[in-house]
Amino acid sequence: MSRYFAHAEEHIRERLYDVWIPAFYHPNVPADMFDDPVPSKEAVNKFTKVLMGTRLPIPMVHTPDPEQMQKSSQPIEVMIDMHRRKIEFELFQFSDIVDIFDSLDRYLYSLQSKIEAGDERCTKYALHVLSFREKAFIHYFRFMQENPLAKEKLYPNNSTKNNIFSLMVGMGGDADELDPLRARRNPPFAIKPKERHELAVGDAGFVDGLGISQSHVLLDDGKGLDLESFLKG
Numbered sequence: 565m566s567r568y569f570a571h572a573e574e575h576i577r578e579r580l581y582d583v584w585i586p587a588f589y590h591p592n593v594p595a596d597m598f599d600d601p602v603p604s605k606e607a608v609n610k611f612t613k614v615l616m617g618t619r620l621p622i623p624m625v626h627t628p629d630p631e632q633m634q635k636s637s638q639p640i641e642v643m644i645d646m647h648r649r650k651i652e653f654e655l656f657q658f659s660d661i662v663d664i665f666d667s668l669d670r671y672l673y674s675l676q677s678k679i680e681a682g683d684e685r686c687t688k689y690a691l692h693v694l695s696f697r698e699k700a701f702i703h704y705f706r707f708m709q710e711n712p713l714a715k716e717k718l719y720p721n722n723s724t725k726n727n728i729f730s731l732m733v734g735m736g737g738d739a740d741e742l743d744p745l746r747a748r749r750n751p752p753f754a755i756k757p758k759e760r761h762e763l764a765v766g767d768a769g770f771v772d773g774l775g776i777s778q779s780h781v782l783l784d785d786g787k788g789l790d791l792e793s794f795l796k797g
Contacts, residue, residue: 572670580637581664582656587632589651640664640671647696658707662714665704668697669752676753690755701749708745718744 606614635656643664646653655661672693678686708715 572667572674575667576640576671578639579667580639581643581660583636583638583643584633584654584656585636585638585646586651586653587629587634589646640667644692644696647699648692655703658703659711659714661700661703661707665697665700665748668693668700672697672752672755679755687755694751694755697751704748705745715745718748 608614633654643653655664672690675686675690679690708718
């Protein structure tokens with residue numbers, strides 16, 4: 565039975581998606597699993613008895629590879645944190661990118677009044693969400709291109725060709741602004757902090773009410789990808 569989330573913040577925190585993540589990031593891996601279970605040998609001496617051999621106290625237990633990918637269920641706020649830490653992860657169901665991308669926009673809308681009122685912490689975190697949203701749009705765009713039925717739902721009359729926007733583009737309009745899919749690249753509203761400065765880890769202390777459980781800061785500036793070439797290619 566699916567669960568209904570009454571608020572965008574609750575969705576960001578509690579809606580779980582299946583993802584492949586590195587084992588070292590999993591929050592439920594106990595630290596002692598990475599400890600060496602084999603005790604060190606005692607030095608031989610003339611005064612006390614020492615153990616001449618060693619044995620594995622926990623047989624059949626192997627130290628896991630921290631880089632090994634494993635399946636886990638995580639909310640969007642954790643995905644934002646992994647994006648901040650530059651930790652690669654992969655959605656188990658690629659179709660989840662649609663719901664994730666839509667949820668990011670709904671969450672940004674929920675912060676709009678606080679951002680426009682000058683709430684500095686909301687503004688900083690919204691910038692981090694935007695950084696993750698920019699990366700998510702690349703996969704959202706690819707999914708829509710590969711799934712015509714999902715793409716058509718964005719257009720009037722469920723048609724990518726027979727709609728008012730296609731007509732306006734044909735008359736010389738800007739495709740990036742008029743095409744419903746390409747237009748989704750733009751955030752829901754402009755976010756302009758009063759004093760924009762470089763964000764460092766630990767720079768912002770987030771509290772309950774922002775849709776995040778811990779202090780997370782994104783440093784990915786999105787460089788290295790020609791998005792214009794990607795969209796028009």
